[in-house]
Amino acid sequence: MKEFKIEITEVLSRVISVNANSVDEAIQKVKVMYEQEIIVLDSNDFFDKEIKELVDE
Numbered sequence: 001m002k003e004f005k006i007e008i009t010e011v012l013s014r015v016i017s018v019n020a021n022s023v024d025e026a027i028q029k030v031k032v033m034y035e036q037e038i039i040v041l042d043s044n045d046f047f048d049k050e051i052k053e054l055v056d057e
Contacts, residue, residue: 004053005053005054005056006051006052006053006054007050007051007052007053007054008049008050008051009049009050009051010046010048010049011046011047011048011049012041012042012045012046012047013041013045013047014039014041014045016030016033016039018030
Protein backbone atom coordinates (compact mmCIF):
# COMPACT_ATOMS: atom_id res chain seq x y z
CA MET A 1 0.00 0.00 0.00
CA LYS A 2 1.31 3.49 -0.87
CA GLU A 3 1.09 6.66 1.16
CA PHE A 4 -0.33 9.76 -0.49
CA LYS A 5 -0.24 13.37 0.69
CA ILE A 6 -3.58 15.05 0.05
CA GLU A 7 -3.96 18.81 0.42
CA ILE A 8 -7.26 20.43 1.40
CA THR A 9 -7.62 24.15 0.70
CA GLU A 10 -10.66 26.13 1.81
CA VAL A 11 -11.57 29.61 0.64
CA LEU A 12 -13.52 31.92 2.92
CA SER A 13 -15.00 35.12 1.53
CA ARG A 14 -17.09 38.02 2.85
CA VAL A 15 -18.09 41.35 1.30
CA ILE A 16 -17.62 44.30 3.65
CA SER A 17 -19.26 47.68 3.02
CA VAL A 18 -17.20 50.62 4.25
CA ASN A 19 -17.40 54.39 3.77
CA ALA A 20 -14.19 56.00 2.53
CA ASN A 21 -12.88 58.76 0.28
CA SER A 22 -11.16 56.31 -2.09
CA VAL A 23 -10.90 52.61 -2.82
CA ASP A 24 -7.37 52.60 -1.34
CA GLU A 25 -8.69 54.08 1.91
CA ALA A 26 -11.54 51.56 1.97
CA ILE A 27 -9.12 48.64 1.51
CA GLN A 28 -6.85 50.02 4.24
CA LYS A 29 -9.79 50.36 6.65
CA VAL A 30 -10.85 46.75 6.02
CA LYS A 31 -7.24 45.53 6.38
CA VAL A 32 -7.00 47.22 9.77
CA MET A 33 -10.33 45.75 10.91
CA TYR A 34 -9.20 42.29 9.77
CA GLU A 35 -5.78 42.58 11.46
CA GLN A 36 -7.42 43.78 14.69
CA GLU A 37 -9.82 40.80 14.48
CA ILE A 38 -12.86 43.06 14.23
CA ILE A 39 -13.62 41.07 11.08
CA VAL A 40 -13.19 37.32 11.60
CA LEU A 41 -14.15 34.93 8.83
CA ASP A 42 -15.69 31.63 9.90
CA SER A 43 -17.58 28.65 8.48
CA ASN A 44 -20.50 30.92 7.51
CA ASP A 45 -18.13 32.59 5.02
CA PHE A 46 -17.25 29.32 3.27
CA PHE A 47 -16.93 29.88 -0.49
CA ASP A 48 -15.04 26.99 -2.07
CA LYS A 49 -12.71 24.05 -1.48
CA GLU A 50 -10.12 22.09 -3.39
CA ILE A 51 -8.86 18.61 -2.53
CA LYS A 52 -5.84 17.39 -4.48
CA GLU A 53 -2.75 15.26 -4.25
CA LEU A 54 0.34 17.09 -3.01
CA VAL A 55 3.11 16.14 -5.40
CA ASP A 56 6.71 16.37 -4.14
CA GLU A 57 8.91 18.33 -6.51
